[in-house]
Amino acid sequence: MHLVILFGPPAVGKMTVGREVARLTPYRLFHNHATIEPLLEVFDWGTPPFETLKNEFRTRVIEEAIAHDLPGLVCTLVWPLDDAEDTAFVERYVAPVVAAGHPVDFVELWSSQDTRLGREGTPLRLAAKPSKRDLAWARGNLLDWDARHALSTGPDQPFPLADRFPHLRVDNDGLTPAEAAERVVEALGLPRR
Numbered sequence: 596m597h598l599v600i601l602f603g604p605p606a607v608g609k610m611t612v613g614r615e616v617a618r619l620t621p622y623r624l625f626h627n628h629a630t631i632e633p634l635l636e637v638f639d640w641g642t643p644p645f646e647t648l649k650n651e652f653r654t655r656v657i658e659e660a661i662a663h664d665l666p667g668l669v670c671t672l673v674w675p676l677d678d679a680e681d682t683a684f685v686e687r688y689v690a691p692v693v694a695a696g697h698p699v700d701f702v703e704l705w706s707s708q709d710t711r712l713g714r715e716g717t718p719l720r721l722a723a724k725p726s727k728r729d730l731a732w733a734r735g736n737l738l739d740w741d742a743r744h745a746l747s748t749g750p751d752q753p754f755p756l757a758d759r760f761p762h763l764r765v766d767n768d769g770l771t772p773a774e775a776a777e778r779v780v781e782a783l784g785l786p787r788r
């Protein structure tokens with residue numbers, strides 16, 4: 596089971612590009628809001644039970660994908676690259692795949708802040724992510740995350756797991772989701788449907 600971790604800042608296009616990768620390949624998409632939205636019905640964002648269950652659900656989905664021989668899984672997440680605790684969570688997500696001897700690839704999506712702010716409020720995003728329906732909050736949250744964390748690699752922020760895993764960076768500022776997905780599929784040599 597090939598695990599592709601698709602990461603980047605809020606509204607960079609992870610879910611949309613991930614859907615396109617899944618459309619082009621036999622891989623399945625497990626986007627980060629698939630765990631976030633149901634948990635927000637019960638627990639507030641960032642509370643201990645929310646964080647515990649979010650991380651347990653994500654890990655269990657990956658474990659079951661391995662156990663049931665899925666050809667591949669695309670998981671999306673926002674990853675504060677400058678936060679050692681978040682990096683430790685990411686390492687725990689990929690650990691079952693590594694232990695099973697399967698490949699893991701990290702794909703980073705990058706878009707400018709202006710582009711990402713413009714993506715907040717699109718119909719597809721709002722349909723899959725009810726917590727983003729308060730556009731003022733969603734845009735403020737995007738700006739807050741950008742101000743507090745290094746969410747993209749660059750000269751001052753290298754890829755934290757570069758010594759162990761491949762890392763592909765795709766600038767999708769001027770690409771359609773299908774074009775960005777095509778670059779991912781091509782660069783990783785993913786099997787096509």
